[in-house]
Amino acid sequence: MTADRPKLLIVEDDAGLQAQLKWAYEDFEVLIAHDQPSALALLRAEAPPVVTLDLGLPPDPDGVSEGFALLDAIMVLAPDTKVIVASGHGAHESALRAIAHGAYDFYAKPIDIDALGLIVRRALHVHRLERENRLLAARAPDDYRVLGRLITAAPEMLKVARMIERVANTTASVMLLGASGTGKELLARGLHEASGRASGAFVAINCAAIPETLLESELFGHEKGAFTGAIKTTEGKIEQASGGTLFLDEVGDIPLALQVKLLRFLQERTIERIGGRRAIAVDTRIVCATHQNLEAMIGTGGFREDLFYRLAEVVIRIPALADRPGDAVLLARALLPRFASAMNPAVKGFAPDALTAIDTWGWPGNVRELENRVKRAVIMADGRLLTAADLDLATPVADDDHMLNLKSAREATDRRMIRHALTRSDGNISNAARLLGISRPTLYDLLKQYDIAT
Numbered sequence: 001m002t003a004d005r006p007k008l009l010i011v012e013d014d015a016g017l018q019a020q021l022k023w024a025y026e027d028f029e030v031l032i033a034h035d036q037p038s039a040l041a042l043l044r045a046e047a048p049p050v051v052t053l054d055l056g057l058p059p060d061p062d063g064v065s066e067g068f069a070l071l072d073a074i075m076v077l078a079p080d081t082k083v084i085v086a087s088g089h090g091a092h093e094s095a096l097r098a099i100a101h102g103a104y105d106f107y108a109k110p111i112d113i114d115a116l117g118l119i120v121r122r123a124l125h126v127h128r129l130e131r132e133n134r135l136l137a138a139r140a141p142d143d144y145r146v147l148g149r150l151i152t153a154a155p156e157m158l159k160v161a162r163m164i165e166r167v168a169n170t171t172a173s174v175m176l177l178g179a180s181g182t183g184k185e186l187l188a189r190g191l192h193e194a195s196g197r198a199s200g201a202f203v204a205i206n207c208a209a210i211p212e213t214l215l216e217s218e219l220f221g222h223e224k225g226a227f228t229g230a231i232k233t234t235e236g237k238i239e240q241a242s243g244g245t246l247f248l249d250e251v252g253d254i255p256l257a258l259q260v261k262l263l264r265f266l267q268e269r270t271i272e273r274i275g276g277r278r279a280i281a282v283d284t285r286i287v288c289a290t291h292q293n294l295e296a297m298i299g300t301g302g303f304r305e306d307l308f309y310r311l312a313e314v315v316i317r318i319p320a321l322a323d324r325p326g327d328a329v330l331l332a333r334a335l336l337p338r339f340a341s342a343m344n345p346a347v348k349g350f351a352p353d354a355l356t357a358i359d360t361w362g363w364p365g366n367v368r369e370l371e372n373r374v375k376r377a378v379i380m381a382d383g384r385l386l387t388a389a390d391l392d393l394a395t396p397v398a399d400d401d402h403m404l405n406l407k408s409a410r411e412a413t414d415r416r417m418i419r420h421a422l423t424r425s426d427g428n429i430s431n432a433a434r435l436l437g438i439s440r441p442t443l444y445d446l447l448k449q450y451d452i453a454t
Contacts, residue, residue, distance in 0.1 A: 013056070024117060040070070044077065053070060053083055071102065082105075084104055085098040125438050129420070181321075195245070203246050270282065331370055333350070377392075
């Protein structure tokens with residue numbers, strides 16, 4: 001049976017080498033072509049994911065013109081195909097030219113069967129993961145919504161969503177910990193909407209954005225005449241959120257004197273406005289967030305320990321965007337229509353190089369950086385599809401050490417996809433190997449080669 005085996009097209013005019021290569025790939029359904037017409041016929045009929053291509057084909061067996069013509073034709077007919085080229089004719093220059101024409105990788109003659117086999121199997125698992133990503137990305141963003149607003153397919157973020165759903169209908173104070181731009185306010189709003197307080201107000205305040213002299217008034221309100229400019233009695237944010245939820249972002253920036261007053265509210269559930277003498281009962285749930293290390297601040301006296309334990313009855317840690325495999329592409333696809341409809345309706349989607357760049361970028365600024373790049377790209381784009389250059393994510397290739405750069409790029413891709421598969425399979429080697437389209441021994445070899453812990 002060959003139905004379960006992946007297809008590999010070998011384009012080679014040497015009959016002896018054809019036989020050698022065919023027997024080297026028992027785990028593949030091997031297809032053999034000796035020239036451009038037969039190769040294109042098999043490509044159309046069988047749609048192999050991986051092709052090995054000898055650039056020296058008839059009627060130009062001593063040159064590379066026919067091989068490059070076939071490579072260009074494959075890239076037009078099936079651009080997702082992973083083509084691995086071989087040439088003994090000026091191998092270095094031909095290899096670089098082939099990569100520029102869309103080839104996945106190259107190898108030089110004489111052929112090292114084991115080395116070529118590793119390249120072929122890498123190409124296959126890259127093809128399979130790219131296909132999986134395309135299928136995931138083709139689904140509507142709403143298919144990935146949790147907590148009403150959060151878009152994710154990453155197990156790390158789905159775990160966070162489940163934790164929030166569990167605590168939503170309790171009275172526990174929740175602290176969200178994570179880097180700037182990871183979506184803490186969105187998660188706080190999701191918690192509010194999943195709770196029994198959803199019909200009440202959701203009020204958010206960024207404690208770092210308000211001067212210390214005004215923050216107490218913002219939180220607790222003030223009576224008329226309490227200070228110069230207090231021309232009327234004004235409710236504070238805590239009071240405005242009564243019956244609902246107050247989200248205190250960057251809670252680590254609250255000054256110590258005000259921390260005491262906030263602690264008293266959490267203990268007694270009453271407040272006093274500035275200039276007031278009357279205790280006002282307030283039924284407000286507090287959800288807070290910070291990117292700071294509050295435990296370290298407690299050690300240095302910058303944050304009250306008793307307040308920390310009042311605010312952090314449940315602590316939820318938010319992963320960075322780089323630690324949420326696949327989410328950057330999902331979020332980018334969700335953001336683009338919103339920005340395009342408002343600022344540049346001609347933009348309809350992302351070019352393949354843009355999706356690859358989004359998926360591989362480290363996103364140090366998290367979701368906020370992603371929003372900024374997509375918005376800017378939509379505004380500045382000239383074409384229908386945003387490119388990696390539009391997103392300012394194009395990676396220049398150095399003029400020197402091409403071979404080293406290509407090898408490093410392949411290794412980086414291998415590492416990312418192996419970690420992606422291990423994450424999706426909860427560390428199960430068999431399931432990860434199945435997802436990658438390789439055998440367990442091959443995956444173990446790669447884990448050892450790249451020193452990846454499981």
